[in-house]
Amino acid sequence: MLGAMTRTDHSASRLSALTALLADETRATMCLALLDGRAWTGGELARHAGVAPSTASEHLSQLVAGGLLAEERQGRHRYLRIADPATAQLIEDLAAFAGPPAGTASSLRARSASTALARARTCYDHLAGRLGIAITDALTKRGLLAQETGFALTDQGLRWFAELGVDLAGAPRGRRPLARPCLDWTERRPHLSGISGAALCAHAFQAGWCTRIGTQRALAVTDLGLRELRARLGIEPDALSV
Amino acid sequence: MLGAMTRTDHSASRLSALTALLADETRATMCLALLDGRAWTGGELARHAGVAPSTASEHLSQLVAGGLLAEERQGRHRYLRIADPATAQLIEDLAAFAGPPAGTASSLRARSASTALARARTCYDHLAGRLGIAITDALTKRGLLAQETGFALTDQGLRWFAELGVDLAGAPRGRRPLARPCLDWTERRPHLSGISGAALCAHAFQAGWCTRIGTQRALAVTDLGLRELRARLGIEPDALSV
DNA sequence: GGATCGTTTCGGCGCACGCCGAACTTTGCC
């Protein structure tokens, strides 16, 4: 009992310290902005969050010290990004959990249906929005991704990636799983994350399937992308343009 | 840009409100205690966290209002439990992420190697500790659980559960996946969670494979349990008693 | 060298909130 107590206490201390980093709205705004997967400067984040540069500087130092963000100094700039995919995943999970309850999901979806962000965007290092959902659904429908008994690529799925020219076996395999679900903000449904999700997103950029719009995380699918998605996954262009 | 801004702002507000609930060490202690899956009274949680009943009452009201806990009034008692499996999973994820870095994992494991908690425990509604890891490893080794390409039960795995007398198809299937990984505190490795993990844990209790020790979440594996684990999964009793 | 810009450090302000004890309500027991 006593042993369990102290152990729990240490865990509670660490848990509260971690969540305290995100418990401030300014810091939360910064972390959510960084979920686009790119590195922002301190000034950009300060303006985005609507606080003075000095305030932002202190917040960012806390986030770096807490391990949520990584920094890189270049000249007089301080570039900040999410520390690693696991951290991005955690923030995504929290954001999805904190999202509006299921009842208001439809109204939210309807309200934001016309925005570019809901149509296609990146979610740290993989594809999200209706594009991400459409791809995940297509992979599942074609038997490339098993969702009934968990969330894993099938052997056919591995071959599909190989045909795409993406070498998943050779990918740097840390503790990050090959495939894992990531709950989508706008769609309230899981889309493909993990190493394969990141690889697919990277391929989509490299092969010119999609490009970034503006400075945020919104994406546009190119004509080539539409053709490839139809040819390789049977995704009709209509499903993405609505 | 503006649309994205306000949207992000709302998300940040909700994200910070959610994490603020766990950002206090007293509330974090309470939530971690409730991860044993049972319902505690307000007084028990107050004593466990080391605060006055009045203080605990206010904290618990916040956690209920925030949706993390569910309450049930019975006479002059107020029973509290984690709201649902998704919430438990989130708290587990956070606790695992907030846990000690990989470098200190071995020393932690060594230090707590002798405690009953590290040997076998529940993690909300499924089995954890070395018992949970041993089961997950055995399922994987026998081809019942696929971890190479994600995390999902195989067809053989479904048959194994059926032979056990556990009907996974008939389980109340909400959005909760059949199988999902849950990162273990002490072992720093994933163990089986999700509907199948909960069903296996329930079966283990019902069939007398294990029983609770004390009032915490620690478990003891019975002789029958040891025999069944060896017969059904090839788990040697030594692996659990070390 | 001088001007400018991005960033950081430092005081100081003010609010938010976690804590307790005391008083009160409700429930259960004798």
Next chain:
DNA sequence: GGCAAAGTTCGGCGTGCGCCGAAACGATCC
């Protein structure tokens, strides 16, 4: 009905922390 126990409400205390502006620092450009 009377008493004990669980829980809640309220007032008040103290502190922690998020905010800003001013000033200092360092890099870049002219």
